[in-house]
Amino acid sequence: MDAVDVSEHYEVTAADNSPSLLSIVLDTNPRAWAALDSSLSLAQAISNILVFVNAHLAFSNANQVAVIAAHVNRAVWLYPALQRTPSSTAPTKDSSGDVQMQDASSEANPPPPPSANKYPQFAQIESSVFSSLQTLMAETTVQDLDQLTTQLSGALTLALCRINKAAQALSSSDTTLSNAAPVNATAPPPVKGRIVVISVSDSDPSQYIPTMNAVFAAAHNQVAIDTIALAGDSTFLQQACFNTNGIFLKAANPRGLLTYLMFGLIPDTEARASLITPTHDTVDFRTACFCHGRVVDTGYVCSVCLSIFCSPPENAECLTCGTVLALGNYGAKPAVLPRKKKKKKKIANGSGREETGSATGTPRP
Amino acid sequence: MADSDGEFVADDMSDDDIMDHTVTDGDPSAARPKGPKPPRKKRDRNGGSKAWEQSRRTWETDLPEESDGMLNLAGYEAERRRRLLRDTTPLQRGIIRHLVLVLDMSFAMAEKDLLPTRYRLALSYAAAFVREYFEQNPISQLAIVGMRDGVALRVSDMGGNPAEHLERLREYEGQDPSGNPSLQNALEMCRGALFHAPSHGTREVLIIYGALLSSDPGDIHDTINNLVAERIRVSVVGLSAQVAICAELCSRTNVGDDSQYNVAMDETHFKELFLALTTPPVNRTKEQSTSSLLMMGFPSRTLAPGGTTSYCACHSQPCREGYLCTRCGVKVCRLPSECPACGLTLILSTHLARSYHHLFPLRNWVEVPWSEAARSSACFSCQSPFPEPPPPKANKEKGKDEAPAKAPAKGVSESGRYKCQVCDSHFCIDCDVFAHMVVHNCPGCQSRPQAAAAPVTDGVEANGNGHTNGGMMAIDG
Numbered sequence: 001m002d003a004v005d006v007s008e009h010y011e012v013t014a015a016d017n018s019p020s021l022l023s024i025v026l027d028t029n030p031r032a033w034a035a036l037d038s039s040l041s042l043a044q045a046i047s048n049i050l051v052f053v054n055a056h057l058a059f060s061n062a063n064q065v066a067v068i069a070a071h072v073n074r075a076v077w078l079y080p081a082l083q084r085t086p087s088s089t090a091p092t093k094d095s096s097g098d099v100q101m102q103d104a105s106s107e108a109n110p111p112p113p114p115s116a117n118k119y120p121q122f123a124q125i126e127s128s129v130f131s132s133l134q135t136l137m138a139e140t141t142v143q144d145l146d147q148l149t150t151q152l153s154g155a156l157t158l159a160l161c162r163i164n165k166a167a168q169a170l171s172s173s174d175t176t177l178s179n180a181a182p183v184n185a186t187a188p189p190p191v192k193g194r195i196v197v198i199s200v201s202d203s204d205p206s207q208y209i210p211t212m213n214a215v216f217a218a219a220h221n222q223v224a225i226d227t228i229a230l231a232g233d234s235t236f237l238q239q240a241c242f243n244t245n246g247i248f249l250k251a252a253n254p255r256g257l258l259t260y261l262m263f264g265l266i267p268d269t270e271a272r273a274s275l276i277t278p279t280h281d282t283v284d285f286r287t288a289c290f291c292h293g294r295v296v297d298t299g300y301v302c303s304v305c306l307s308i309f310c311s312p313p314e315n316a317e318c319l320t321c322g323t324v325l326a327l328g329n330y331g332a333k334p335a336v337l338p339r340k341k342k343k344k345k346k347i348a349n350g351s352g353r354e355e356t357g358s359a360t361g362t363p364r365p
Numbered sequence: 366m367a368d369s370d371g372e373f374v375a376d377d378m379s380d381d382d383i384m385d386h387t388v389t390d391g392d393p394s395a396a397r398p399k400g401p402k403p404p405r406k407k408r409d410r411n412g413g414s415k416a417w418e419q420s421r422r423t424w425e426t427d428l429p430e431e432s433d434g435m436l437n438l439a440g441y442e443a444e445r446r447r448r449l450l451r452d453t454t455p456l457q458r459g460i461i462r463h464l465v466l467v468l469d470m471s472f473a474m475a476e477k478d479l480l481p482t483r484y485r486l487a488l489s490y491a492a493a494f495v496r497e498y499f500e501q502n503p504i505s506q507l508a509i510v511g512m513r514d515g516v517a518l519r520v521s522d523m524g525g526n527p528a529e530h531l532e533r534l535r536e537y538e539g540q541d542p543s544g545n546p547s548l549q550n551a552l553e554m555c556r557g558a559l560f561h562a563p564s565h566g567t568r569e570v571l572i573i574y575g576a577l578l579s580s581d582p583g584d585i586h587d588t589i590n591n592l593v594a595e596r597i598r599v600s601v602v603g604l605s606a607q608v609a610i611c612a613e614l615c616s617r618t619n620v621g622d623d624s625q626y627n628v629a630m631d632e633t634h635f636k637e638l639f640l641a642l643t644t645p646p647v648n649r650t651k652e653q654s655t656s657s658l659l660m661m662g663f664p665s666r667t668l669a670p671g672g673t674t675s676y677c678a679c680h681s682q683p684c685r686e687g688y689l690c691t692r693c694g695v696k697v698c699r700l701p702s703e704c705p706a707c708g709l710t711l712i713l714s715t716h717l718a719r720s721y722h723h724l725f726p727l728r729n730w731v732e733v734p735w736s737e738a739a740r741s742s743a744c745f746s747c748q749s750p751f752p753e754p755p756p757p758k759a760n761k762e763k764g765k766d767e768a769p770a771k772a773p774a775k776g777v778s779e780s781g782r783y784k785c786q787v788c789d790s791h792f793c794i795d796c797d798v799f800a801h802m803v804v805h806n807c808p809g810c811q812s813r814p815q816a817a818a819a820p821v822t823d824g825v826e827a828n829g830n831g832h833t834n835g836g837m838m839a840i841d842g
Binding site: 074075076077080151153154155157158160161162164165168208209210212213214215216217220221239242243282283284285286287296297298299300301302303304305306308309312313316318321323324325326327 | 457460461500564565566656657658659660661662663664665666667668688691692709713714715717718719720721722724725744746747748749793795796799800803804805806807808811812813
């Protein structure tokens with residue numbers, strides 16, 4: 001593509017600007033947004049997000065955007081929207097075996113006439129996001145409102161597929177083949193992909209594994225997952241940001257969503273290297289046990305299926321895979337106690353150990 | 366009869382041949398009869414084209430053109446599909462692995478049939494292997510041993526930190542391979558390194574073997590018997606030709622399964638064989654899978670109060686952030702590790718989660734015929750448009766014409782669509798590859814209404830137990 005324009009300055013800028021694909025995952029749990037309504041309504045949030053999207057697009061012509069809604073029980077594309085109208089018009093085209101020329105405005109959803117004061121791509125994204133959100137809300141049933149969580153794993157997976165596809169479209173065919181075999185972890189990706197999650201609800205424990213799968217895939221493809229948590233307890237997202245070198249922002253004041261977005265999350269993964277980004281000082285890495293759902297920091301792990309238990313299961317039988325487990329000297333409590341005694345002895349000798357440590361340390365320099 | 370690397374991937378092979386050829390990789394004895402080495406060398410030097418003159422990536426350069434001048438990409442797609450179509454039966458695997466990687470550093474590795482040399486290539490792939498191994502098996506251990514000058518050489522000790530292994534490997538990059546390899550010495554050293562491996566973990570040896578000989582101090586059969594007794598499994602990737610003792614070694618130590626010995630045909634195949642062993646091995650017998658319950662700590666990341674620094678107990682280096690042992694409160698700077706004070710295994714729960722996809726694999730997706738293709742116009746996950754279905758009138762005639770043409774490209778969907786059998790969503794080939802190789806999630810199952818998704822989850826659900834999935838997946842084939 002760049003070869004078409006031979007002028008030198010063009011090539012230089014093209015080399016510098018590898019496109020950046022921003023995927024926004026918007027948590028649209030109606031209940032959570034209703035709770036937030038006093039400080040920030042969904043409509044306000046969306047207009048803030050659109051400003052953020054426009055800012056991202058304005059950085060470079062090559063930049064791309066995708067917006068996905070993580071709804072209570074499904075994940076839906078907001079932009080680019082899944083085209084439902086073309087599929088319904090497809091049979092009419094087939095009838096004559098020839099493509100019937102139809103004006104775009106004759107379709108069911110006529111786009112508004114382009115405003116002279118608006119960049120067409122901005123308007124396109126805006127109308128697409130609004131219309132898909134409206135259909136999404138119209139399809140939401142009363143039962144859906146009971147849920148406090150969202151389909152985060154699906155939204156993340158969709159976003160990753162999109163980034164992967166964009167990366168493959170820009171890279172040559174032989175690199176896609178070598179990417180298929182899971183290697184070259186060090187080469188920079190052709191697209192700087194990142195995912196910004198706007199989270200308002202809790203993490204759903206049943207989605208732990210798919211969410212984590214998506215997180216590892218993101219880390220593998222050098223996609224950063226950034227999160228701005230307006231409300232709710234999003235433990236998985238905290239771990240996701242940590243694993244993918246993303247930014248986790250806990251918005252104390254949801255009203256300032258746009259400020260958080262513009263000041264905290266606008267730099268792409270490349271620009272971030274030279275900026276001081278908000279850090280997460282503490283990350284909660286405790287896990288829930290499979291047997292009672294208790295949050296534990298010390299647990300028992302089945303060596304076959306890696307299920308986590310808060311105490312050795314009955315009959316030493318794994319609840320997930322049914323294997324009879326050897327309660328070795330390691331896991332069983334009686335074996336732990338004598339070690340504790342040893343440890344106490346060591347603590348008594350602790351001063352001696354420290355001295356030896358320093359004694360070996362000092363001569364070196 | 367002594368066909369070798371150079372002649373095997375010939376330029377003028379059709380796509381069909383490539384498929385046949387590569388599919389038989391698992392059984393190298395059929396694909397590559399034993400060839401004595403000297404004649405092979407001669408051929409490379411004198412006869413025919415040099416290795417670098419031949420196109421290795423035949424599926425790229427030899428895409429057959431169709432009558433209208435369009436490239437037929439079916440072969441390319443078939444190659445990609447072949448890589449990801451595998452048995453998705455959830456098998457019990459040894460997730461906690463102890464593996465010794467044995468690299469041949471003998472004279473045979475100076476050969477240039479793999480570019481730039483066997484030695485350099487093996488070392489660079491070994492680095493890739495180390496990275497991939499720890500990505501796939503975060504709670505496993507690795508050691509590296511070399512075979513040079515008739516002795517076994519300790520490259521790196523058993524450990525769980527990829528950076529250490531990579532550093533040690535880099536030191537060997539500048540050195541030249543020399544002397545004879547000794548299989549027995551290397552195996553004895555591996556036996557020693559794996560002696561202390563706990564019973565719930567696997568004990569594995571992976572040998573990259575370039576030579577066709579082994580200069581051993583004693584009877585190697587005794588060593589093999591000892592390996593079998595200590596339930597150590599050996600896999601070998603050969604670089605020149607099949608060697609009887611390696612075949613015996615692999616089949617004896619793997620309960621008669623001889624698929625663990627493979628001979629690489631070219632660079633790509635070598636890489637494929639090498640990295641295939643990053644996947645945890647299947648437990649075949651009861652003895653191989655002594656399961657036990659392990660006590661582990663899941664510490665949270667904490668910052669030293671007030672921006673101060675303190676020393677970590679593992680490396681005695683000052684650091685701001687760290688993890689406190691959940692039992693004794695000692696500070697360690699990186700995970701996974703063992704608490705230096707009380708010996709508790711400290712890991713992140715994400716390390717465990719990283720291995721789950723081996724235990725609950727994602728089912729393969731199936732090809733979609735044109736008859737079912739009409740209901741989707743774009744890939745469910747990436748929104749890229751699909752080719753339009755052909756008009757129904759011409760469908761029958763076209764079907765006749767196309768059927769023989771499409772037949773050789775096994776596993777390729779004629780409509781360019783691939784379907785998840787659980788959620789019935791259609792995906793493109795790129796998303797198919799991505800979902801199975803990287804994400805291990807089905808985008809469709811993860812993003813459709815949960816009420817429908819609840820009864821049959823795609824094997825990646827937290828509560829999805831192996832049994833129901835097993836039944837489901839057995840059908841898949």
